[in-house]
Amino acid sequence: MPSVLSAVTGQSGRHLKFVSWVADAWTRIQNLHDSWEWMRKEFSGDLTAGTPRYTAASWNITDWSRWVQQSDTLTMYLTATGVADEGPLSGPMTWHDYRRYYERGTQTNQRPVWWALSPQEEMCFGSRPDDDYTVRGEYWKLPQTLAANGDIPECPAQYHDIIVWRALQIMAEHDEAPSAIATANYNYKELLGDLERTQLLSHFTITAASIGSEPLA
Numbered sequence: 001m002p003s004v005l006s007a008v009t010g011q012s013g014r015h016l017k018f019v020s021w022v023a024d025a026w027t028r029i030q031n032l033h034d035s036w037e038w039m040r041k042e043f044s045g046d047l048t049a050g051t052p053r054y055t056a057a058s059w060n061i062t063d064w065s066r067w068v069q070q071s072d073t074l075t076m077y078l079t080a081t082g083v084a085d086e087g088p089l090s091g092p093m094t095w096h097d098y099r100r101y102y103e104r105g106t107q108t109n110q111r112p113v114w115w116a117l118s119p120q121e122e123m124c125f126g127s128r129p130d131d132d133y134t135v136r137g138e139y140w141k142l143p144q145t146l147a148a149n150g151d152i153p154e155c156p157a158q159y160h161d162i163i164v165w166r167a168l169q170i171m172a173e174h175d176e177a178p179s180a181i182a183t184a185n186y187n188y189k190e191l192l193g194d195l196e197r198t199q200l201l202s203h204f205t206i207t208a209a210s211i212g213s214e215p216l217a
Helices: 013-031 095-102 161-175 178-199 201-213
Strands: 040-047 064-067 075-078 090-093 114-117 123-126 133-141
Touching: 013 161, 095 114, 095 123, 161 178
Parallel strands: 090 114
Antiparallel strands: 040 133, 064 133, 075 133, 114 123
16 A cells, blocks of 8 residues: 655655646646635735836735626725724726826826726726725636645535545546546535535626516516
8 A cells, every 4th residue: 555645745656646646636626716715815905105007016915816807895084093084996997997087198196096907917906096005805816726734625524525626537537547536526515505605606606686576477
């Protein structure tokens, strides 16, 4: 029997394949949907007077994939005043409208009230800030990579076994073992259904609302 792995680093041969299959399985699961709840994170960033455009790197966000673009998710307050001044920013407005209102002609710096995304995924504020402000919002993070011994999958712990079954699918395909594939498929699909039901809350809320709005007969 193959020995039990005590570490994921320094492996070779079949053990290295096991490590790679597990890491690959986790990446594939994360990439199944673009709105897993555990991959949604909060951020806080500073606006500088006179500077309207910001990237994730501007705010030292290193695991950024894309911004959450729902209304009322982005808030702002005058940094010197603090959170007592916090309120929502309107938006996102379309890039076409942003350029028309805030990129043409002479602009007067004042408190921003709108935000938009540029084609380069810059977060743009209008009007141009007249002071230092703090914005708070949300973004979707990049998939987590399992590489170190202490890495723990970021999805809820009760669903960690889904990675095992997905890795076994990959292994069975590699080994051309149909009987193993059937077992892995059954257990993986069962856990995937539970994971989607609890971790795609926005999707299921929209689906339920849509069903409820349709006539039954």
